Amino acid sequence: MKLNIFLAALRTAIDAGTVVVLAGMGELLTERVGVLNLGQEGLIGIGAVAAVIVSDGASSPWVALLAGMLAAGILGLLFATSVVIVRTNQVLTGLAVVLVGVGLSNQLGNNYQGSPVEHTFAPLRIPILADIPQVGPALFDHTLIVYISYLVLPTVVAILLFRTRHGMNLRAVGENPAAADAAGVNVAGMRLLYTTIGAALSGAGGAFLMLVFTPVWSVNVARGRGWVALAVVIFAAWRPSLLVFGALLFGAMISLGFIAQEQNWGIPSFVLAMLPYLVTLALIIIPSALARFGFKVRSSVAPGALAIPYFREER
Amino acid sequence: MSSVSDAGHTRRSVHLERRLHVEPRRAALVRLLGVATALLIAGVFLQVTGRSAFALAGEVIRSTFGQRRGLEETAVIATPILLDAIAVAIALRMRIWNIGAEGQFYIGAWAAAGIGIHFNLPTPLLLLMMAGAGVIGGALWILVPAIARAHWNVNEIITTLLLNFVAVTWVEWFSIDIWRDKQAAVIQATPLVNARLPGLFGSTTLHAGFLLPLALAVVAWFVFRNTRWGFEVDMIGGNPRAAEFAGINVRRRIVTVMLISGAIAGLSGMVHLAGAAGRLQGTISNSYGFSGFIVAALAGGSFVGLVAGGLFIALLLHSGILLQTAGLSIYIVLAIYGLVLVGIAVAGGRSSLAGPPGETLP
Numbered sequence: 001m002k003l004n005i006f007l008a009a010l011r012t013a014i015d016a017g018t019v020v021v022l023a024g025m026g027e028l029l030t031e032r033v034g035v036l037n038l039g040q041e042g043l044i045g046i047g048a049v050a051a052v053i054v055s056d057g058a059s060s061p062w063v064a065l066l067a068g069m070l071a072a073g074i075l076g077l078l079f080a081t082s083v084v085i086v087r088t089n090q091v092l093t094g095l096a097v098v099l100v101g102v103g104l105s106n107q108l109g110n111n112y113q114g115s116p117v118e119h120t121f122a123p124l125r126i127p128i129l130a131d132i133p134q135v136g137p138a139l140f141d142h143t144l145i146v147y148i149s150y151l152v153l154p155t156v157v158a159i160l161l162f163r164t165r166h167g168m169n170l171r172a173v174g175e176n177p178a179a180a181d182a183a184g185v186n187v188a189g190m191r192l193l194y195t196t197i198g199a200a201l202s203g204a205g206g207a208f209l210m211l212v213f214t215p216v217w218s219v220n221v222a223r224g225r226g227w228v229a230l231a232v233v234i235f236a237a238w239r240p241s242l243l244v245f246g247a248l249l250f251g252a253m254i255s256l257g258f259i260a261q262e263q264n265w266g267i268p269s270f271v272l273a274m275l276p277y278l279v280t281l282a283l284i285i286i287p288s289a290l291a292r293f294g295f296k297v298r299s300s301v302a303p304g305a306l307a308i309p310y311f312r313e314e315r
Numbered sequence: 316m317s318s319v320s321d322a323g324h325t326r327r328s329v330h331l332e333r334r335l336h337v338e339p340r341r342a343a344l345v346r347l348l349g350v351a352t353a354l355l356i357a358g359v360f361l362q363v364t365g366r367s368a369f370a371l372a373g374e375v376i377r378s379t380f381g382q383r384r385g386l387e388e389t390a391v392i393a394t395p396i397l398l399d400a401i402a403v404a405i406a407l408r409m410r411i412w413n414i415g416a417e418g419q420f421y422i423g424a425w426a427a428a429g430i431g432i433h434f435n436l437p438t439p440l441l442l443l444m445m446a447g448a449g450v451i452g453g454a455l456w457i458l459v460p461a462i463a464r465a466h467w468n469v470n471e472i473i474t475t476l477l478l479n480f481v482a483v484t485w486v487e488w489f490s491i492d493i494w495r496d497k498q499a500a501v502i503q504a505t506p507l508v509n510a511r512l513p514g515l516f517g518s519t520t521l522h523a524g525f526l527l528p529l530a531l532a533v534v535a536w537f538v539f540r541n542t543r544w545g546f547e548v549d550m551i552g553g554n555p556r557a558a559e560f561a562g563i564n565v566r567r568r569i570v571t572v573m574l575i576s577g578a579i580a581g582l583s584g585m586v587h588l589a590g591a592a593g594r595l596q597g598t599i600s601n602s603y604g605f606s607g608f609i610v611a612a613l614a615g616g617s618f619v620g621l622v623a624g625g626l627f628i629a630l631l632l633h634s635g636i637l638l639q640t641a642g643l644s645i646y647i648v649l650a651i652y653g654l655v656l657v658g659i660a661v662a663g664g665r666s667s668l669a670g671p672p673g674e675t676l677p
């Protein structure tokens with residue numbers, strides 16, 4: 001069945017935005033405990049390359065996905081140890097993660113250049129819903145990871161953050177670690193845990209690129225999506241629901257590029273390639289600018305202790 | 316340099332002692348240790364993946380220091396790296412992170428190429444116009460992030476970085492399509508620019524542009540040591556609120572400093588175009604902007620250390636290009652940069668780079 005342009009675009013947008021949802025949700029959790037991990041671009045790269053390498057010998061794409069999460073999780077744990085235990089500058093250390101991740105993944109992926117990934121995820125048609133004409137194939141014929149990323153993950157994170165005691169502690173660590181510490185919350189443990197989980201989610205995003213979206217290794221595989229994820233977290237005001245919306249918007253811009261070329265709209269491909277980054281830029285600048293000019297915009301305030309190392313005696 | 320905001324308290328953690336004042340000599344030593352550790356880790360990685368690190372190191376030293384050409388090539392690479400490093404360092408004085416030097420470099424080179432291929436004027440005049448175009452191009456490229464940072468508190472790290480992707484695509488567009496050299500079918504680049512920087516010491520490789528970052532580093536050192544303007548910038552870096560109370564227009568100063576930073580990065584694009592590359596193409600920057608960032612971080616705000624660090628990183632990048640013939644990709648250098656950065660963060664990150672990014676005004 002041939003989809004109409006709009007629904008075909010929506011289908012691609014959902015797939016293209018999935019990486020940003022996964023990496024963005026990882027970063028959201030990380031920033032909620034007060035840690036700024038700028039390394040998303042590197043974590044996505046490491047997740048992708050691990051998935052490619054493991055998928056070579058593995059029998060199932062799930063093994064490759066887990067490998068991607070594990071590899072990025074390990075890099076994330078190293079980062080977390082550095083910024084939480086040694087208390088290094090989070091900006092410098094995060095950029096180091098970008099360089100190590102991008103450099104290492106490009107080096108390791110060199111041998112896989114151009115060869116397609118063997119085991120990829122197949123779409124999981126949702127019975128009945130997927131049979132709805134037009135809308136069905138656009139929305140209900142994706143891989144399981146897509147459903148998890150857009151429905152399960154945001155719900156779980158939202159409930160965790162705003163409906164549980166643990167989530168309250170988690171946010172307290174990000175807002176005021178000294179108070180959380182005084183209340184008996186393990187600040188360092190919380191930060192280590194959620195920074196590592198966040199990195200593993202970004203790794204899942206990288207693995208998704210290789211196992212679903214474009215199943216062939218290419219240099220600089222993340223293409224700025226890690227930075228987009230960081231921007232979308234700010235746009236989303238650190239809320240899971242808005243993050244999904246921001247990621248979809250980015251996906252829509254990518255999808256617009258595909259459609260425009262397919263339909264021969266005559267827009268230079270270079271302009272289309274720049275568009276997602278410019279839109280992302282607008283996403284983070286415009287709300288802040290509007291707020292400054294007196295418009296009522298939802299408050300977008302970063303966690304109080306974001307990027308600030310916690311020293312116990314500092315009260 | 317000790318950070319102003321840290322003064323006054325004695326703080327201890329359980330295992331690690333936090334140093335609030337680090338003597339310059341000690342800071343430099345600790346940085347060197349960080350770099351050495353990074354190189355050691357890289358060597359171990361090479362050894363483990365079945366290459367002899369010592370043989371490679373020997374090869375690098377022979378082909379760089381063993382011949383005049385190697386040294387000159389390193390200096391040519393060092394030129395844009397040093398200029399970008401100065402650009403980043405000036406902003407870093409204010410704790411503004413310009414990670415977009417790479418993009419400003421591209422746009423500076425693009426603007427200079429636009430003048431250089433379309434005008435045919437006496438060389439000095441054309442070079443001057445190209446430099447002007449590069450400076451304006453780089454400054455314009457950081458204008459939006461600067462205003463957004465100063466007036467609307469938008470994180471400059473992400474905005475400047477996102478624009479890098481736009482800049483690279485923009486330059487590809489012009490070099491592959493709009494300004495493409497129709498005569499040269501093989502290369503995807505613009506025609507040669509009509510004015511080139513003269514060689515230095517009769518060299519065909521090393522160009523006069525190499526003197527520019529050295530001179531600029533001296534100027535910057537002087538400005539931050541001896542002028543009121545430099546002092547005020549440092550003061551904002553230490554504590555923007557205090558600076559505001561002291562009567563400094565912090566927002567305007569942030570915009571100015573970021574524009575200067577972008578302008579210098581743009582100039583580095585022009586210098587590399589007119590001195591070395593000759594024509595604009597999508598791959599004109601060999602990660603010079605990022606290398607410059609590493610250098611600035613390595614130097615920790617010192618302009619003297621910056622020159623030494625820039626030459627060192629240029630050597631590393633030059634080795635990376637050599638190592639490609641040994642079956643290694645240039646990406647291993649990126650990974651080494653990362654390790655160097657970790658080394659800096661662990662060892663010396665406490666000095667002028669300490670503290671969270673972008674403390675902002677209410």
